[in-house]
Amino acid sequence: MSVTQVPGACPLDCPDGCSWQVTVQDGEAVALRGTPDHPYTRGTLCVKVNQFLEHTRAPDRLLHPLRRIGRKGEGRFERISWDSALGQIARRLTETIERHGGEAIWPYQGTGTLGFLQGLQGRAGSRLWNVLGASRHDMTICSIAGLAGLQYTLGTSTGIDPENLVYSRLILLWGSNPLTTHHHLWKVIQRARRDGAHVVVIDPIRSRTAAQADEHIAPLPGTDAALALGLTHAVLQEGAEDHEYLDTYTVGWEAFRKRVLEFTPRRTAQETGVTEEEIIRLGRRIASSRPTAIRVSQGIQRHAGGGTALRALACLPAVTGDWRRPGGGLLYSTDGYFGGNREALYRDDLLSRPVRSLSMTRLAEGLLETDDPPVEALIVYGANPLASSPDQNRIRQGLAREDLFTVVMDHFQTDTADYADIVLPATMQPEHLDVHDGYGHLYITWNEPAIAPPGECLSTTETFRRLAWAMELTEPALYASDEELASELLDSRHPSLAGITVDTLRDRGWARLSYPKGHVPFANGFPTPSGKLEFLSETAQADGFDAVAGYVPATETHDTQLAQSFPFVLLSVANHFFLNTIFGNKQALRRRAGPPYVVLHPKDAAASGIASGDRVQVANRRGAFEALARIDDVVRPGVAMTTKGHWPKLTDGSGPNATVDERDADMGGGAVFHDNRVRITLLPPRGDDSSEDYG
Ligand SMILES: Nc1nc2c(c(=O)[nH]1)N[C@H]1C(S)=C(S)[C@@H](COP(=O)(O)OP(=O)(O)OC[C@H]3O[C@@H](n4cnc5c(=O)[nH]c(N)nc54)[C@H](O)[C@@H]3O)O[C@H]1N2
Ligand SMILES: Nc1nc2c(c(=O)[nH]1)N[C@H]1C(S)=C(S)[C@@H](COP(=O)(O)OP(=O)(O)OC[C@H]3O[C@@H](n4cnc5c(=O)[nH]c(N)nc54)[C@H](O)[C@@H]3O)O[C@H]1N2
Ligand code: SF4
Ligand SMILES: [Mo]
Numbered sequence: 001m002s003v004t005q006v007p008g009a010c011p012l013d014c015p016d017g018c019s020w021q022v023t024v025q026d027g028e029a030v031a032l033r034g035t036p037d038h039p040y041t042r043g044t045l046c047v048k049v050n051q052f053l054e055h056t057r058a059p060d061r062l063l064h065p066l067r068r069i070g071r072k073g074e075g076r077f078e079r080i081s082w083d084s085a086l087g088q089i090a091r092r093l094t095e096t097i098e099r100h101g102g103e104a105i106w107p108y109q110g111t112g113t114l115g116f117l118q119g120l121q122g123r124a125g126s127r128l129w130n131v132l133g134a135s136r137h138d139m140t141i142c143s144i145a146g147l148a149g150l151q152y153t154l155g156t157s158t159g160i161d162p163e164n165l166v167y168s169r170l171i172l173l174w175g176s177n178p179l180t181t182h183h184h185l186w187k188v189i190q191r192a193r194r195d196g197a198h199v200v201v202i203d204p205i206r207s208r209t210a211a212q213a214d215e216h217i218a219p220l221p222g223t224d225a226a227l228a229l230g231l232t233h234a235v236l237q238e239g240a241e242d243h244e245y246l247d248t249y250t251v252g253w254e255a256f257r258k259r260v261l262e263f264t265p266r267r268t269a270q271e272t273g274v275t276e277e278e279i280i281r282l283g284r285r286i287a288s289s290r291p292t293a294i295r296v297s298q299g300i301q302r303h304a305g306g307g308t309a310l311r312a313l314a315c316l317p318a319v320t321g322d323w324r325r326p327g328g329g330l331l332y333s334t335d336g337y338f339g340g341n342r343e344a345l346y347r348d349d350l351l352s353r354p355v356r357s358l359s360m361t362r363l364a365e366g367l368l369e370t371d372d373p374p375v376e377a378l379i380v381y382g383a384n385p386l387a388s389s390p391d392q393n394r395i396r397q398g399l400a401r402e403d404l405f406t407v408v409m410d411h412f413q414t415d416t417a418d419y420a421d422i423v424l425p426a427t428m429q430p431e432h433l434d435v436h437d438g439y440g441h442l443y444i445t446w447n448e449p450a451i452a453p454p455g456e457c458l459s460t461t462e463t464f465r466r467l468a469w470a471m472e473l474t475e476p477a478l479y480a481s482d483e484e485l486a487s488e489l490l491d492s493r494h495p496s497l498a499g500i501t502v503d504t505l506r507d508r509g510w511a512r513l514s515y516p517k518g519h520v521p522f523a524n525g526f527p528t529p530s531g532k533l534e535f536l537s538e539t540a541q542a543d544g545f546d547a548v549a550g551y552v553p554a555t556e557t558h559d560t561q562l563a564q565s566f567p568f569v570l571l572s573v574a575n576h577f578f579l580n581t582i583f584g585n586k587q588a589l590r591r592r593a594g595p596p597y598v599v600l601h602p603k604d605a606a607a608s609g610i611a612s613g614d615r616v617q618v619a620n621r622r623g624a625f626e627a628l629a630r631i632d633d634v635v636r637p638g639v640a641m642t643t644k645g646h647w648p649k650l651t652d653g654s655g656p657n658a659t660v661d662e663r664d665a666d667m668g669g670g671a672v673f674h675d676n677r678v679r680i681t682l683l684p685p686r687g688d689d690s691s692e693d694y695g
């Protein structure tokens with residue numbers, strides 16, 4: 001009997017980027033655990049991923065290529081061989097290129113795995129798409145508005161090391177719910193708390209995390225920039241601004257100060273729905289707590305003013321000078337710490353001429369309204385847009401186009417896969433090679449294949465190598481092996497990789513990037529054009545934004561006219577038991593998640609005659625979905641809460657994204673999932689008990 005421990009990484013789109021170990025016995029994976037000696041993973045995974053091995057063996061897993069034999073969306077398929085599948089895809093892509101040029105192909109990559117080889121971070125497939133001249137896929141679905149906003153203030157979207165939070169005296173979890181979405185950070189926060197740190201959650205919802213914090217402030221959705229300016233106002237009232245820091249490390253202070261002075265407690269309270277007392281009290285606390293850390297994650301920027309919000313939030317630690325202290329500053333993403341050679345993977349030099357970009361969150365528009373050329377071939381991998389992208393009903397229409405050729409590479413027959421012409425079975429993390437960083441820590445991870453893929457599953461890299469071969473493409477870069485790709489990625493002189501080689505990484509499974517503990521970014525200035533933190537950004541102005549950081553209200557949330565017909569602002573947040581739509585088909589986790597629900601404040605419920613457990617319809621002009629009502633004061637009056645993650649076809653055929661608009665946020669073309677007004681009405685009780693699945 002042979003037993004080995006194979007090092008790996010959780011592939012999911014989660015800031016914690018856990019390091020894991022697969023115990024393999026006689027070729028079979030028998031146990032999975034978080035790596036015990038990894039300083040961030042600390043031996044634990046999470047409620048979603050603990051049973052990942054069962055997920056790899058799920059009875060509904062796709063094991064063979066399939067060809068559609070029913071109508072689009074109907075879900076009837078027959079098994080075909082890889083040769084036949086790749087032959088058909090090669091022929092269709094070649095014809096498409098001949099007819100319309102490469103831009104008629106849309107490679108639609110999602111967040112299913114973040115791996116540098118198989119997934120998003122390395123833009124898997126990029127080399128092939130560049131050779132074919134396919135449209136560029138613009139990854140707008142998750143974090144881009146915030147990234148763009150930070151870029152103006154800081155010159156980068158990279159923030160502080162989360163492990164530095166142990167040095168913080170005050171921690172603001174601003175639109176961030178780590179107990180659900182990245183719980184390893186909570187351990188760091190708990191250590192800071194034991195040393196006396198005070199933790200405040202700023203979230204319209206009393207989330208799991210808010211319930212565990214020292215304090216909870218509930219602003220109206222989309223008003224965070226106003227709140228940040230109002231808190232800065234209170235800091236100035238205390239005379240707590242750091243003049244030396246402002247003089248040395250920032251530009252545009254006078255202009256920004258003028259703006260801040262407009263955000264009196266009174267105006268801020270009107271704008272945000274937070275009381276003047278709360279604003280002044282928290283402002284004073286910030287003024288007197290050195291250092292203060294702000295952890296802000298992605299939820300907060302899914303509004304019309306999302307980019308502007310991050311831009312304003314990053315200014316606060318400059319006013320107090322906290323950016324220079326370990327444990328002070330702001331953390332949105334740590335992605336920029338890893339200095340691997342991403343360009344070597346992308347190989348954008350293989351593109352023979354510039355191509356257009358198509359936005360991930362505008363799939364319906366792309367399929368229904370784009371011409372010159374129209375999208376004729378859609379290759380979906382690591383994505384489930386019919387469930388996850390905005391404007392579900394129009395996406396369904398687009399996917400149903402008879403002249404559209406759709407390929408879906410996935411692990412399961414998702415709602416999106418039901419519309420595919422060809423479905424290709426993909427490997428899961430224990431079955432392929434990959435390299436990961438984390439967007440919530442400073443470690444990188446090696447994922448060694450632990451077991452053989454089941455059935456005929458192929459990795460993304462291998463699928464694209466074989467497709468290139470079927471298309472008779474001669475570019476050698478298309479045939480690089482996984483090991484070669486990993487070496488090219490890590491072959492970098494960037495200081496973050498000092499002392500890290502493929503061999504050392506492969507051997508141990510993980511490495512801390514080469515930054516000292518307590519590392520303070522921007523100690524010697526900021527990577528902006530001025531070299532300083534920019535309250536006033538000429539780049540922003542040149543891009544058509546206000547030169548000075550400020551506040552942009554949400555669109556639907558603040559529309560009082562619209563509120564007459566659609567009285568609720570709907571937030572569709574992370575589900576504790578799913579990771580986006582991954583695990584939405586997993587019985588054990590569905591049971592724990594329960595059926596789709598929508599939470600209403602008791603006052604709203606009373607006014608609408610809705611009681612807990614009632615079946616309701618959540619609707620606006622774009623679409624509707626069904627949910628069970630929960631009445632709870634975790635939400636503010638006028639705000640309703642549901643979660644992302646349920647599969648439409650396993651519920652009522654619909655979901656929150658049926659109500660979400662395709663509109664862009666202010667920056668980067670980000671999605672506005674939470675800037676969404678709906679009405680909620682009682683449905684007649686159903687005869688059958690359709691929630692029995694959920695136990
Ligand atoms: N269990 C689980 N974990 C996940 C995911 C999942 O689906 N499930 N998804 C992963 C992904 S893809 C991502 S991007 C991250 C997201 O991680 P988070 O950003 O932490 O998660 P969200 O639930 O999207 O949003 C966090 C909080 O922001 C609040 N929020 C919404 N609008 C506003 C606002 O205008 N102002 C303020 N102050 N708060 C607001 C929401 O009420 C919510 O509680 O999590 C990752 N982790
Ligand atoms: N209403 C609402 N909608 C949201 C959000 C929200 O807050 N509210 N959040 C948004 C956010 S933050 C994100 S990141 C997006 C996510 O949206 P998507 O990127 O579309 O993510 P998922 O829906 O989870 O679909 C991922 C798919 O990839 C598959 N997959 C996983 N690993 C692999 C692999 O190795 N190879 C292949 N071929 N496939 C794989 C999974 O089985 C799954 O079907 O959703 C967004 N949608
Ligand atoms: S989903 Fe996040 S917390 Fe869970 S195992 Fe993966 S990286 Fe870790
Ligand atoms: Mo995301």
